[in-house]
Amino acid sequence: MKIIESLKNDWVKQIKKLEQKKHRDQQNRYLIEGEHLVEEAIAFNAPVESFIITESALTTHISLVEKMDVEKIIQVTDDIMKHISGLPSPQPVAAIVEKNIAEIKLASATRLLLLDNVQDPGNVGTMIRTADAAGFDAVILGEGTADIYNSKVVRSMQGSQFHIQIEEADLLKKIDELKQSSVTLYGTELNEEAISYQEINKDHKLGIILGNEGQGVSREVLENTDYNVYIPMKGQAESLNVAIAAGIIMFSV
């Protein structure tokens, strides 16, 4: 176990920089905060580089600390925890985890979620969590989609990044590849030119594409799908939040 007490320590400065995507990319790692996420990382053998704990957590979180590889523990002051945290009330336990985005294994995947330029981090995180809950195998993040290791995405995912495969890709290229693997692709549209999502053929491998909060799925992507679906609405709301739409469709297939 290592103890760091100075805010000016070089490691502290590096960790603080992980708030920015540029530095997460350069350092190939990101921060997770709180007991639940650290538990999940351990339970699912995530590539944890270091566990960060405050001195008081050594007594308040004994059972969690006992699960940690002691050589990876870094004890920090409350001030350091506050400094590196993205939360209004910092947690006493955090961890640095290696980024784990890799090409998904297509052979075994039967349910995929594809995101086209979904910009809100809360939406992206919630959609990954929902894909996980629905038993989807993988999520593919297209251009313009919020960075999966953004702190808000990480909080909304609630650890689902440790359960399912996630890949960043050029959607049009990926769509071609998926079609060659016999995955039927469904774009989502806001209008009724499309077919109802209830007509999706559940017997096939399938990929569902959700799009930008304002514009929806791009025209170019919609033109390259097998089918485009919409959610029939009985009420007077003009549209659904994209994460809600994703949840309704994913839980229907």
Place this chain on the structure above:
Amino acid sequence: MKIIESLKNDWVKQIKKLEQKKHRDQQNRYLIEGEHLVEEAIAFNAPVESFIITESALTTHISLVEKMDVEKIIQVTDDIMKHISGLPSPQPVAAIVEKNIAEIKLASATRLLLLDNVQDPGNVGTMIRTADAAGFDAVILGEGTADIYNSKVVRSMQGSQFHIQIEEADLLKKIDELKQSSVTLYGTELNEEAISYQEINKDHKLGIILGNEGQGVSREVLENTDYNVYIPMKGQAESLNVAIAAGIIMFSV
């Protein structure tokens, strides 16, 4: 049309106070911002007290301005709009609308959503918007639930408060009343002691109860429902976001 140019004007001070629930309650009105919400308010005959526009909006938003009752228009400076707005980039058009929470008409309601201590404004707003889209008749907000006229709730609702009935009530009392009106009540649980939401009987009038983000629906409420349901999950996520769960259930009935 009235023109107000001073930040120190009394009306400006009163409107600024609407950021706080206490003052929204006292003044019995709230602020809506942006073209879309103002359009919706006009289209659905919401009780608009004043339309607030910047000078430039008089030319950039002619067709919307033409729909406004000219006696209700208050033209303000960009500085005033920025001062009263809750948005990082204030919109050129806003309105003050009377609060419109009233007891729902039970006789005609066949689908109701009840919220028990749902605290996140984004979740509450999204759930009301989703209830609207799903063709629900009413939403009942129980104790501890975010104020419907909170600016974040208003933004997430996207105008659905103009389409469906909304009431604030003591949930236990309301549940009794609903049962007397032959509404079958379904609580939602996180565990598998409940029945699957797919077993909900769609032929009856029904009320779906969703609960707090962390604790779910309170024990006391769950004990007073007709049935409690859960959403079977195929993946490894432990739970769903409450607004996603609400969307899946509401679109299944």
